[in-house]
Amino acid sequence: MTISTVGVIGAGQMGNGIAHVAALAGLDVVLVDVKQEAVDKAMSTISRNLDRQVSKGGIDAAARDAALGRIQGGTEMSELSAADIVIEAATEREDLKLSIFKQVVPLLKPEAILASNTSSISITRLAAATDRPHRFIGMHFMNPVPVMKLVEVIRGIATDDATFAAVQALAERMGKTTAVAQDYPAFIVNRVLIPMINEAVYALQEGVGDVRSIDAALKLGAAHPMGPLELGDFIGLDTCLAIMRVLHEGMGDSKYRPSPLLVKHVEAGWLGRKSGRGFYDYSQDPPKPTR
Numbered sequence: 001m002t003i004s005t006v007g008v009i010g011a012g013q014m015g016n017g018i019a020h021v022a023a024l025a026g027l028d029v030v031l032v033d034v035k036q037e038a039v040d041k042a043m044s045t046i047s048r049n050l051d052r053q054v055s056k057g058g059i060d061a062a063a064r065d066a067a068l069g070r071i072q073g074g075t076e077m078s079e080l081s082a083a084d085i086v087i088e089a090a091t092e093r094e095d096l097k098l099s100i101f102k103q104v105v106p107l108l109k110p111e112a113i114l115a116s117n118t119s120s121i122s123i124t125r126l127a128a129a130t131d132r133p134h135r136f137i138g139m140h141f142m143n144p145v146p147v148m149k150l151v152e153v154i155r156g157i158a159t160d161d162a163t164f165a166a167v168q169a170l171a172e173r174m175g176k177t178t179a180v181a182q183d184y185p186a187f188i189v190n191r192v193l194i195p196m197i198n199e200a201v202y203a204l205q206e207g208v209g210d211v212r213s214i215d216a217a218l219k220l221g222a223a224h225p226m227g228p229l230e231l232g233d234f235i236g237l238d239t240c241l242a243i244m245r246v247l248h249e250g251m252g253d254s255k256y257r258p259s260p261l262l263v264k265h266v267e268a269g270w271l272g273r274k275s276g277r278g279f280y281d282y283s284q285d286p287p288k289p290t291r
């Protein structure tokens with residue numbers, strides 16, 4: 001099937017990145033969030049990131065302007081009715097995602113594909129709550145979307161071959177390489193990455209090292225581009241905790257239990273960069289370790 005219009009639900013860090021790369025690939029984009037402020041913030045982030053690509057010589061000014069002109073933002077789900085595929089990138093909460101699908105399904109073209117950018121939740125279970133489990137798929141982008149090369153593609157048990165092929169082709173058109181993951185909790189990347197971040201929080205909690213030492217150890221000792229605590233802050237500690245909970249419950253194994261210190265940070269609203277404080281305090285430049 002031909003995809004020319006992409007709908008994106010959720011204008012947070014992932015939604016704005018997905019809209020950015022889709023528009024740059026020549027697709028029309030409809031970006032929807034509950035709050036107009038979130039949409040406005042996403043549009044200015046996209047504009048800033050496109051400017052950065054222009055200044056680094058990755059794209060020219062005409063491509064930037066054309067991409068911005070292809071993105072229409074708003075708060076009405078009905079704006080998604082023109083979409084050939086809708087990629088849901090709202091907060092990592094199953095109840096929220098299910099209520100979004102319930103609301104959006106009656107508005108979609110019958111042949112439209114529904115994809116979720118979920119980091120961890122069962123694609124089969126999300127698909128079963130819609131009218132189109134055969135046209136439902138996991139399309140898991142990595143953060144920051146304009147930079148990271150991978151899209152994990154996750155088939156639910158009912159996903160058909162045409163949907164799988166269309167989504168693989170779309171990811172390639174957006175300049176990404178795909179890795180196919182089976183529908184197990186947190187798929188491939190987060191099955192490995194998030195327990196590592198959780199383990200770093202245990203190490204911090206137990207006093208094995210402070211924030212600076214733990215991050216320096218993994219950056220300089222294992223060539224990671226960011227330390228695990230810095231990366232947790234970058235992803236969002238609420239998202240990291242949600243993924244650990246899906247792993248813990250879905251695998252039924254205590255080795256995935258979330259660190260109590262991670263839980264406490266989320267309870268405090270210290271969600272990382274997006275809230276101004278996580279394992280670092282982002283009101284300082286450079287960000288100051290909190291422990």
Ligand SMILES: CC(=O)CC(=O)SCCNC(=O)CCNC(=O)[C@H](O)C(C)(C)COP(=O)(O)OP(=O)(O)OC[C@H]1O[C@@H](n2cnc3c(N)ncnc32)[C@H](O)[C@@H]1OP(=O)(O)O
Pocket residue numbers: 049050052053056058118119141142143144145146147148189190193225226231235239
């Ligand atoms: C939780 C999940 O479900 C799954 C996930 O996404 S897990 C998270 C996966 N992501 C990671 O692991 C990211 C790890 N971190 C990194 O790779 C790097 O620190 C980083 C790419 C984010 C930044 O790299 P850096 O070298 O410190 O910074 P910087 O030099 O500013 O950026 C590198 C390049 O990316 C570009 N860039 C960075 N952020 C960008 C953005 N948001 N939009 C566009 N371009 C961006 C920069 O312009 C720069 O481009 P050039 O190479 O052409 O110069």
Ligand SMILES: NC(=O)C1=CN([C@@H]2O[C@H](COP(=O)(O)OP(=O)(O)OC[C@H]3O[C@@H](n4cnc5c(N)ncnc54)[C@H](OP(=O)(O)O)[C@@H]3O)[C@@H](O)[C@H]2O)C=CC1
Pocket residue numbers: 009010011012013014015032033034035038088089090091092093096100117118119120140141142143234235236239274
């Ligand atoms: N962060 C990461 O590194 C990655 C995250 N993901 C996944 O992508 C998804 C989004 O994560 P991320 O962008 O980081 O999260 P953010 O918190 O940055 O953004 C989520 C956005 O969804 C909005 N939202 C909440 N409810 C609704 C709704 N009913 N309809 C439309 N929008 C809504 C939120 O609004 P408000 O703030 O008002 O609640 C917010 O703007 C999650 O499923 C996450 O697991 C996937 C890969 C990487």
